[in-house]
Amino acid sequence: xxxxxxxxxxxxxxxxxxxxxxxxxxxDGDEPVAVATRVGDFVVDLSVLQxxxxxxxxxxxxQGVFAYGSLNPFLACxxxxxxxxxxxxxxxxxxxxxxxDAVRFAVLPIDTVTPLLPIEVGDYVDYYSSSHHARNMGRIxxxxxxxLLPNWTRLPVGYHGRAGTVIVSGEPVVRPRGLRPPAPxxxxxxxxxxxxxxxxxxxxxVVGGSTQRGTSVAPDDAADLVFGFVxxxxxxxxxxxxxxxxxxxxxxxxxFATTISPWVVTLDALRPYLVDSPVQDPPPAExxxxxxxxxxxxxxxxxxxGMTICSTDFAGMYWTFxxxxxxxxxxxxxxxxxxxxxxxxxxGPDPGSYGSLMELTWRGRDPITLEDGSTRTFLEDGDTVxxxxxxxxxxxxxxxxxxxxxxxxxxx
Amino acid sequence: xxxxxxxxxxxxxxxxxxxxxxxxxxxDGDEPVAVATRVGDFVVDLSVLQxxxxxxxxxxxxQGVFAYGSLNPFLACxxxxxxxxxxxxxxxxxxxxxxxDAVRFAVLPIDTVTPLLPIEVGDYVDYYSSSHHARNMGRIxxxxxxxLLPNWTRLPVGYHGRAGTVIVSGEPVVRPRGLRPPAPxxxxxxxxxxxxxxxxxxxxxVVGGSTQRGTSVAPDDAADLVFGFVxxxxxxxxxxxxxxxxxxxxxxxxxFATTISPWVVTLDALRPYLVDSPVQDPPPAExxxxxxxxxxxxxxxxxxxGMTICSTDFAGMYWTFxxxxxxxxxxxxxxxxxxxxxxxxxxGPDPGSYGSLMELTWRGRDPITLEDGSTRTFLEDGDTVxxxxxxxxxxxxxxxxxxxxxxxxxxx
Numbered sequence: 001x002x003x004x005x006x007x008x009x010x011x012x013x014x015x016x017x018x019x020x021x022x023x024x025x026x027x028d029g030d031e032p033v034a035v036a037t038r039v040g041d042f043v044v045d046l047s048v049l050q051x052x053x054x055x056x057x058x059x060x061x062x063q064g065v066f067a068y069g070s071l072n073p074f075l076a077c078x079x080x081x082x083x084x085x086x087x088x089x090x091x092x093x094x095x096x097x098x099x100x101d102a103v104r105f106a107v108l109p110i111d112t113v114t115p116l117l118p119i120e121v122g123d124y125v126d127y128y129s130s131s132h133h134a135r136n137m138g139r140i141x142x143x144x145x146x147x148l149l150p151n152w153t154r155l156p157v158g159y160h161g162r163a164g165t166v167i168v169s170g171e172p173v174v175r176p177r178g179l180r181p182p183a184p185x186x187x188x189x190x191x192x193x194x195x196x197x198x199x200x201x202x203x204x205x206v207v208g209g210s211t212q213r214g215t216s217v218a219p220d221d222a223a224d225l226v227f228g229f230v231x232x233x234x235x236x237x238x239x240x241x242x243x244x245x246x247x248x249x250x251x252x253x254x255x256f257a258t259t260i261s262p263w264v265v266t267l268d269a270l271r272p273y274l275v276d277s278p279v280q281d282p283p284p285a286e287x288x289x290x291x292x293x294x295x296x297x298x299x300x301x302x303x304x305x306g307m308t309i310c311s312t313d314f315a316g317m318y319w320t321f322x323x324x325x326x327x328x329x330x331x332x333x334x335x336x337x338x339x340x341x342x343x344x345x346x347x348g349p350d351p352g353s354y355g356s357l358m359e360l361t362w363r364g365r366d367p368i369t370l371e372d373g374s375t376r377t378f379l380e381d382g383d384t385v386x387x388x389x390x391x392x393x394x395x396x397x398x399x400x401x402x403x404x405x406x407x408x409x410x411x412x
Numbered sequence: 413x414x415x416x417x418x419x420x421x422x423x424x425x426x427x428x429x430x431x432x433x434x435x436x437x438x439x440d441g442d443e444p445v446a447v448a449t450r451v452g453d454f455v456v457d458l459s460v461l462q463x464x465x466x467x468x469x470x471x472x473x474x475q476g477v478f479a480y481g482s483l484n485p486f487l488a489c490x491x492x493x494x495x496x497x498x499x500x501x502x503x504x505x506x507x508x509x510x511x512x513d514a515v516r517f518a519v520l521p522i523d524t525v526t527p528l529l530p531i532e533v534g535d536y537v538d539y540y541s542s543s544h545h546a547r548n549m550g551r552i553x554x555x556x557x558x559x560l561l562p563n564w565t566r567l568p569v570g571y572h573g574r575a576g577t578v579i580v581s582g583e584p585v586v587r588p589r590g591l592r593p594p595a596p597x598x599x600x601x602x603x604x605x606x607x608x609x610x611x612x613x614x615x616x617x618v619v620g621g622s623t624q625r626g627t628s629v630a631p632d633d634a635a636d637l638v639f640g641f642v643x644x645x646x647x648x649x650x651x652x653x654x655x656x657x658x659x660x661x662x663x664x665x666x667x668f669a670t671t672i673s674p675w676v677v678t679l680d681a682l683r684p685y686l687v688d689s690p691v692q693d694p695p696p697a698e699x700x701x702x703x704x705x706x707x708x709x710x711x712x713x714x715x716x717x718g719m720t721i722c723s724t725d726f727a728g729m730y731w732t733f734x735x736x737x738x739x740x741x742x743x744x745x746x747x748x749x750x751x752x753x754x755x756x757x758x759x760g761p762d763p764g765s766y767g768s769l770m771e772l773t774w775r776g777r778d779p780i781t782l783e784d785g786s787t788r789t790f791l792e793d794g795d796t797v798x799x800x801x802x803x804x805x806x807x808x809x810x811x812x813x814x815x816x817x818x819x820x821x822x823x824x
Contacts, residue, residue: 174626176743249661331588
């Protein structure tokens with residue numbers, strides 16, 4: 001039984017007392033930027049809580065760790081500090097606590113703060129871990145070959161994205177320019193704004209802690225190094241990507257922007273929703289084998305201008321975050337607090353569950369019709385895309401609260 | 413005529429008064445880490461110089477900017493500050509200055525300090541800009557197809573590497589493990605230490621300053637955003653890379669380590685060595701056209717256990733750093749101080765000028781014989797690789813001072 005909070009939690013709020021995500025907010029007026037948690041439509045400034053002594057119970061919590069413009073100092077703390085902080089916040093925010101009057105000093109209505117990018121991103125690696133997505137892309141791009149490449153079932157395929165253009169929900173995305181493939185019959189690529197601007201519905205994992213270069217992490221040890229999760233939209237310019245990507249992978253087709261949600265939902269909050277992942281056939285190599293469940297039972301939706309275009313389920317991903325982390329370190333690569341890794345586009349088996357316009361419109365061949373009767377193949381200037389994601393319901397609902405951006409036209 | 417320094421400069425030193433590179437050093441004993449420059453076999457602690465007031469002449473130089481563990485705060489200063497600092501250091505370190513006694517307090521012998529990683533790397537992008545290298549790789553990997561892919565002459569092909577595993581010269585490189593392609597006749601990839609560990613002789617550019625997301629940089633404006641250069645060895649595990657790289661590019665085959673030299677040689681020091689680059693045919697798109705010369709006339713060499721295996725010339729690179737920077741921002745991607753971008757392997761037209769063992773041994777088919785009579789296809793445990801690079805000679809020689817690492821065996 002999850003306790004109720006003395007702060008009001010609206011029906012269907014993502015931010016129940018079972019959630020307690022972490023973010024960074026800039027309050028209106030002169031208050032400094034700080035790390036906060038959120039309950040319902042309120043945020044709790046953790047730097048104020050700590051300054052008033054209310055977090056002194058948490059062993060090993062560094063002084064001033066929340067009076068900072070990113071979660072990174074907190075991410076660098078050991079998992080016991082994350083857990084003890086969560087337990088203490090649960091206590092302070094539950095009905096019946098004797099600390100209401102003291103905690104109230106740290107509470108601000110959500111509409112009086114601006115959520116900022118919650119982490120200083122170290123390295124950002126994006127994977128490709130939905131078998132449905134990988135098969136669809138294979139069918140669209142290589143119709144005469146096997147839908148899955150031979151390496152796909154053997155390792156989580158991924159690439160490094162641009163950490164410096166990971167942005168927070170709400171910031172506009174500028175339509176990128178680049179070299180697009182020659183027109184039919186032409187020989188010359190053309191330079192200009194992408195005509196195939198797409199979304200990718202994803203979940204991202206945020207690293208806490210670090211490893212030494214030369215060491216590896218087993219999947220069963222991943223829980224100590226995954227602090228939590230965000231929603232992630234890996235904006236993609238399909239024409240730019242198609243022209244550039246051989247042989248070194250995507251670059252300008254992806255590097256212009258990646259949007260994440262402002263609230264990092266902790267692994268500790270989502271533990272009840274860890275479930276078994278699909279059977280992997282062939283069985284993966286030893287270094288990718290986990291004995292514990294690591295699929296996350298999240299519902300995900302994407303809306304275009306407020307109208308749902310994709311409704312999908314994260315539990316069906318072929319490769320898990322634990323396997324991705326094990327793979328990322330198998331060669332001895334070190335990880336550090338603030339590293340971000342994405343799941344890759346989350347697509348289910350049915351057309352309505354595809355997580356990109358590439359798949360939803362089969363590369364533009366089959367436009368989708370929105371609820372208002374308009375149609376789309378790819379994104380138009382002024383379009384707003386919002387991702388949502390959640391687990392559980394009622395008093396146990398744990399969600400991300402939205403990951404959104406509007407497309408600005410390309411500069412002249 | 414370049415003035416001489418009152419500090420001794422040995423014959424053939426890379427660190428003449430014409431150089432004045434920047435690095436970060438940890439002195440032996442209790443002195444704090446600081447930014448330094450180097451003349452001959454001495455370093456000059458710039459935090460001490462600034463604390464004694466000797467840099468007060470430099471307009472806009474922030475107090476304490478050198479009392480720091482990376483160059484990033486200095487990289488964030490405008491180019492006028494870089495130039496004025498260089499001019500003042502030249503004055504203070506020239507024969508005949510009246511400040512010798514004051515400056516001497518900041519001077520330390522090179523063997524009493526440890527050079528550290530000079531920058532906090534933001535994003536690391538590696539290009540593929542030598543036509544000789546790209547053609548060789550095409551011939552080796554796709555013997556039945558055109559050596560150059562159609563996009564190669566149209567844009568500088570590149571990918572994001574792992575910023576968190578960029579390490580400084582002198583740190584060991586641990587042989588990475590990963591999935592290697594199935595043995596001939598086999599169907600299953602095998603997991604284990606790479607058997608094809610390679611070098612890539614490269615030059616890296618270090619970004620100073622920043623741009624806003626949504627804006628682009630023209631090649632002719634690159635000089636204000638390129639602070640300087642390092643030598644860079646993009647270690648590569650060719651078997652791991654071969655198995656993983658389709659369709660998203662290299663990941664574990666590269667992400668275990670990238671070594672850079674500790675001294676960042678400034679663009680201002682290398683301006684005399686900017687020369688015209690090879691004619692580009694077809695002419696590149698407008699956004700990649702420069703009116704000023706941006707090829708760098710550097711000599712580069714690689715040695716294995718002290719024996720030269722490659723001697724090449726950087727001026728012949730097809731794509732320049734200015735074009736790479738313009739490309740990187742053409743889609744509106746922002747850049748920030750500490751971003752690092754690599755040239756890609758520097759290969760010349762002749763076998764002795766190839767910048768990787770892949771090319772030098774034609775993927776192991778033709779072992780090379782070293783001066784001591786031993787042979788190599790790829791690197792063995794215990795091997796030490798050193799890159800050197802320089803421009804000019806005598807009192808105008810400007811060089812990097814070596815970029816080296818030894819291969820440690822893979823962990824059990």
